[in-house]
Amino acid sequence: MKKNQLPTVLYGGDYNPEQWPSDTWDDDIQVFKKADINSATVNVFSWSLLEPAEGQYNFSMLDKIIDKLTAADFKIVLATSTAAMPAWMFKKYPDVARVDYQGRRHVFGQRHNFCPNSENYRRLAKDLVAKLAQRYSDNSHIVAWHINNEYGGNCYCENCQHAFQRWLQQKYQTLDQLNRAWNNNVWSHTIYHWDEIVVPNELGDAWGPEGTHTIVAGLSLDYLRFQSEALRDLYRMEKATIEEYDQKTPILTNFHSTPNKMIDYQSWAADQDIIAYDSYPAYNDPAYKPAFLYDLMRSLKHQPFMLMESTPSQVNWQPYSPLKRPGQMRATEYQAIAHGADTVQYFQLKQAIGGSEKFHGAVISHSQRTDTRAFQEVAQIGHELKKVGKTFLGSQVPAKVGIIFDWNNFWSYEYVAGISQEMDYVGSILDYYRQFYERNIATDIISVDDDFSQYDLIVAPVLYMMKDGLAGKINDYVSEGGQFITTYMSGMVNTSDNVFIGGYPGPLKDVLGIWVEETDAMVPGQHTKVVFEKGEKTAEGHYLCDLIHLTGERTETVAQYDSEFYAGTPAITVNSFGKGKAWYVGSRLDHDGLSNFMDGVIRSAGIQGVISTPTDLEITKRVNDSGQSIYFVLNMRNEDRKLPDELVNGWTDLLTGQQPEPNMRGWDLRILVHD
Numbered sequence: 001m002k003k004n005q006l007p008t009v010l011y012g013g014d015y016n017p018e019q020w021p022s023d024t025w026d027d028d029i030q031v032f033k034k035a036d037i038n039s040a041t042v043n044v045f046s047w048s049l050l051e052p053a054e055g056q057y058n059f060s061m062l063d064k065i066i067d068k069l070t071a072a073d074f075k076i077v078l079a080t081s082t083a084a085m086p087a088w089m090f091k092k093y094p095d096v097a098r099v100d101y102q103g104r105r106h107v108f109g110q111r112h113n114f115c116p117n118s119e120n121y122r123r124l125a126k127d128l129v130a131k132l133a134q135r136y137s138d139n140s141h142i143v144a145w146h147i148n149n150e151y152g153g154n155c156y157c158e159n160c161q162h163a164f165q166r167w168l169q170q171k172y173q174t175l176d177q178l179n180r181a182w183n184n185n186v187w188s189h190t191i192y193h194w195d196e197i198v199v200p201n202e203l204g205d206a207w208g209p210e211g212t213h214t215i216v217a218g219l220s221l222d223y224l225r226f227q228s229e230a231l232r233d234l235y236r237m238e239k240a241t242i243e244e245y246d247q248k249t250p251i252l253t254n255f256h257s258t259p260n261k262m263i264d265y266q267s268w269a270a271d272q273d274i275i276a277y278d279s280y281p282a283y284n285d286p287a288y289k290p291a292f293l294y295d296l297m298r299s300l301k302h303q304p305f306m307l308m309e310s311t312p313s314q315v316n317w318q319p320y321s322p323l324k325r326p327g328q329m330r331a332t333e334y335q336a337i338a339h340g341a342d343t344v345q346y347f348q349l350k351q352a353i354g355g356s357e358k359f360h361g362a363v364i365s366h367s368q369r370t371d372t373r374a375f376q377e378v379a380q381i382g383h384e385l386k387k388v389g390k391t392f393l394g395s396q397v398p399a400k401v402g403i404i405f406d407w408n409n410f411w412s413y414e415y416v417a418g419i420s421q422e423m424d425y426v427g428s429i430l431d432y433y434r435q436f437y438e439r440n441i442a443t444d445i446i447s448v449d450d451d452f453s454q455y456d457l458i459v460a461p462v463l464y465m466m467k468d469g470l471a472g473k474i475n476d477y478v479s480e481g482g483q484f485i486t487t488y489m490s491g492m493v494n495t496s497d498n499v500f501i502g503g504y505p506g507p508l509k510d511v512l513g514i515w516v517e518e519t520d521a522m523v524p525g526q527h528t529k530v531v532f533e534k535g536e537k538t539a540e541g542h543y544l545c546d547l548i549h550l551t552g553e554r555t556e557t558v559a560q561y562d563s564e565f566y567a568g569t570p571a572i573t574v575n576s577f578g579k580g581k582a583w584y585v586g587s588r589l590d591h592d593g594l595s596n597f598m599d600g601v602i603r604s605a606g607i608q609g610v611i612s613t614p615t616d617l618e619i620t621k622r623v624n625d626s627g628q629s630i631y632f633v634l635n636m637r638n639e640d641r642k643l644p645d646e647l648v649n650g651w652t653d654l655l656t657g658q659q660p661e662p663n664m665r666g667w668d669l670r671i672l673v674h675d
Ligand code: GLA
Pocket: 149, 150, 256, 278, 280, 309, 315, 316, 347, 357, 360
């Protein structure tokens, strides 16, 4: 077993038996078995039970839980419990609690609220993890260590401020360099001593919701980088502690959100043996959004990931949580598998009777009955995974399109003050992702550090911040035959958020063969008409409209504006550069208009969909170790659809062992292999 592999598809999720009398546990396990649940994640939030006072440990309950699951032959995901601190810890060491963005020191309560730079928290967490690792590492039923839980959120305390000053000293060496990087002559911000630097919270240089407004972007960005690294350092500390006792079992933490803005998951990925992701799409999220997030998670290590949490029915924390319609839950769980997940895990296996999550869905609900709609659906998935899981376990999702998603751009772009308040990084990326999704073209969601040469087409919407070397890497990629798309607000600033002088789009000017002189901002309700050079097609330009000059000898206009004083000037351009092509889209286009553009690019780049028939079914392909292709066909709508003819004759549905039934009801799915 390699450290990045699971022995089997895990089906299960968070189980909190400590909330129940121990004489109910056997019954729970029997119920789980009825649904072919084979795994449980335990000990996620038990610190106060494990360590009732400093240095006094009590593992008797956890021993019992682990013994029972082991005897029942469950695969155990063992968490380290460090995400929720016991009350005594706050009382004894107030510095373990985070100071928030408003500058307020927190008191006991909630969870995910430790200061990453508290020496007390670090020491106490390390001690607990060492005890756990020592005690349980020889249990072969433990298939993964789950560190902490959903890391995220920043601390603005004095300890963090001091650590930040040291971090900056390391990074910049001299205050001269720091002042230059932060462009501190603006508004009298020059720093003369390292200890004058304060954290960028609401009392200082930032305002508005955290991560949205700042006076000194260089400072605020460095703080986000610093906090992301400080949390990663905590994660690494726990990981290294476990590794002292166990070098074989995969170690990971669960990523979350859409995606979590505060943590640079790409820089964390190397430390995860397997990527794990908690997925809670909202009722009104379009189906391409979770698909995008799954592709992002898979691409972090270019290997299968774990769907670590999802709800078997409702959540209780979104503004509205309608029931998932019959079949919808099954379709959404398989959507993760279709995009590269090797597990289906729920939060949670048994519904709590108290606490804030008592109305959150669970496999065993308050009724404690198994004849419920939700349980039947859970059981159906369990039986199916038992049958087909080994066919797709470990399989890859090959993709020839890479879409760049970059946390430094996520942060810096959304800090931009002006010229529109609609700086929406994820939204701009999703515009393009959706184009591929609707054509069933597989995409990786990559970082700027990925190997570009494996892709025929790279799309980099709003590549606003460019680190050293990136422009050269893009130039090489295109000149060697790659196809590249970028947009408005690209090539603007260096990693300190200072603008490249000499005209936009800075270091991308050569490869794109353009100069952007000015940018117009569309006010609410306004858009600019865009017409394509060839044919009758049009688009609407929203949000921003770049006023573009062609500067390259081989640059052409693909579409031009048809309104405002810049009517007749280029809106979309393409430059032939070496053996490849680079497109620039100067405005945020409406969906159909962007689709008109993408048709041309996809044709020019020779990109193929997973099948050739256009369909609004979602279709992905995974390829297993023996080279077998497995096709996942999902109807992500509550409407009947027909399986395309090219997937009927000569195909077998792994779920039935028969030729696939072409009529697909709403939320139905097929898992197909060619005969
Ligand atoms: C998160 C947490 C879980 C639980 C779920 C509820 O993902 O990790 O502990 O609170 O949300 O949806």
